[in-house]
Amino acid sequence: MTTGAVDSCVEWARSHGSVIDDRVEFRADPNQGTYAVANARISEGSVLVTIPRKLLITTTLAEKHFRLKNPVESNPNALLQLFLSKLKFSSKSCDEISFFQPFMDVLPLIRDIHSPYFWSSEELTALKGTDLLIKTERNLKKVIEEWFGLITKAKAADDEDTAFYLQSSSNPHFQVSDHMTYSKSSSWHSFSSYLWSAYIVSSRAFPELILENENLKNINQAFLYPIVDFLNHHSGQKVQWQLNKDRNGVSFSSGNQIEKGQEIFNNYGDKSNEELLLNYGFAIQNNMNDSSTLTLRLPPGQLESLKSYDLTLRDQNLAENSVNFLLTLGSPLPMPLMKLFGILSKLTSEKFITARSVLDGSEQLNAIIEQKLSFFKDASKLKVSLKSPIRSKSTKAYMAGQKRIFQEASDFIKKFQKKVLKELKPLSFKSLFKSDKTFVNTLTLTFGVTKYDDLVTKNFLQQALLLWIVRAHNLSSRRAENLALPQFILDCFEDVKSCIVIEKDDVHEYLAFYKSIFPQLSMKIPEVYGKGDWSIKNFIIAGTVIDRLVWKLPASQEAFFFERRPYDLSS
Ligand SMILES: C[S@@+](CC[C@H](N)C(=O)[O-])C[C@H]1O[C@@H](n2cnc3c(N)ncnc32)[C@H](O)[C@@H]1O
Incomplete structure (x- = not known):
């Protein structure tokens, strides 16, 4: 020119x-x-x-x-x-x-x-x-x-x-x-x-x-x-x-x-770097209007079935079974996206979205976001080897913008999870564990675990949860110890027990764990594990109780029991 x-x-x-x-x-x-x-x-x-x-x-x-x-x-x-x-x-x-x-x-x-x-x-x-x-x-x-x-x-x-x-x-x-x-x-x-x-x-x-x-x-x-x-x-x-x-x-x-x-200057409008690069051939560093699209492909027919939920899904493509969500800096994770993952993480036994399903969904979503984030972290570190410095500069600005959006989305999920915990104050297994000295002693004897954190580091958390739930159920029927047992956990156990059909596969899933501790536990500590029903069936039931009520905070692996209630994501 x-x-x-x-x-x-x-x-x-x-x-x-x-x-x-x-x-x-x-x-x-x-x-x-x-x-x-x-x-x-x-x-x-x-x-x-x-x-x-x-x-x-x-x-x-x-x-x-x-x-x-x-x-x-x-x-x-x-x-x-x-x-x-x-x-x-x-x-x-x-x-x-x-x-x-x-x-x-x-x-x-x-x-x-x-x-x-x-x-x-x-x-x-x-x-x-x-x-x-x-x-x-x-x-x-x-x-x-x-x-x-x-x-x-x-x-x-x-x-x-x-x-x-x-x-x-x-x-x-x-x-x-x-x-x-x-x-x-x-x-x-x-x-x-x-x-x-x-x-x-x-x-x-x-x-x-x-x-x-x-x-x-x-x-x-x-x-x-x-x-x-x-x-x-x-x-x-x-x-x-x-x-x-x-x-x-x-x-x-x-x-x-x-x-x-x-x-x-003129003003071309609030455009993302993707729009700017495609349509104008440049990108802006730290573009406040930057955005990214998250495309989700769902199993055939699932999008249709989501119609019964009050979900405002823009940009859905029934033919491709996909839905797009716009992630912006101001709104790194739109609520319909969080809600969609809450719905997708619902158990068949749940008639509505619960705090557990929403939190579980938020973690699944986080896995996708983290994958994107790690891609853009690597990509923005790479030296872009484009011959034109203008092209290199805008590619870097684009990559850095995408990284920022996914970083904000990931931070948002963590904040969201903490917000739900703060708001609902669910029952923490850590506090149940700490207050049940007899139970802690039995774990010290068997697994060498004295603190909740050991359960996590030694990978015994799931086993401890199963043992504690079966113990709680046994204690409730005997009313033997002065332990405050949360009624909703006991009710859930009874609920599962009344409708569960145990298949061979279920037994198979629990058999190795069960054989690794029983009958030794009942012989070693009969005052706890020799009284009540410690059959494999009760462990299978306890496993379902965990699926229905428990969610673990990913960073600390602290396990929480949530009462089964509808959770309103708009609040
Ligand atoms: C409407 S024209 C503006 C005049 C332009 N400079 C030209 O030579 O024709 C739009 C183009 O200008 C360039 N441009 C406009 N604003 C820019 C900016 N803030 N940074 C880098 N390039 C810009 C881009 O190449 C864009 O496609």
């Missing part, structure tokens, strides 16, 4: 009725492309640029040119893109082409575009394992379909286009970026020209809503706004784009005061 081309374009705009404040100085440099600087203080609310309608490139103009309504339902800007390809790359001139020439001359060249759509397959390996790569590849495929359908309808496809399309659609390993030719001789209807135009529209078009077009059918319809699109993005910048009926054009005003020498 040269300053000369920028000056010519500004001159062209002025000569066709544009009003550009003299304090706005347009510049160009090889790294930033075009941008604008204030050469004197600009007060807040000043109208800086007004561009008349005739300089705007709209879908209406494209439709008139091709004598065709935009035929692509999924993209309201498809015909506008094809028109842009023609304005930029057509070898034959016409009035429209020569009219917009000064503007076409300032638009970035392919080599200056850094969106991953334009990276080589070798460069794309730097994004391996990320959603960004999945979206790049998926969107490229969509653009190929859109392009070929469109040029076919516009009767512009030639043999070369057809060969490109057939090759791309028949070869699953086809890498779009390695097959594109970017040269002066590229035809305007080639895929590379269309991809360039698609990028130009995504990176610099404005919403047509501004034009107050009564016939606007799709709010995503966009138009090109020469000169104002020379401005770079700054989040938080206050700007206004407004129809100026007096001048039959569109005005741009800055909502902030701009000091002499400062850059004049």
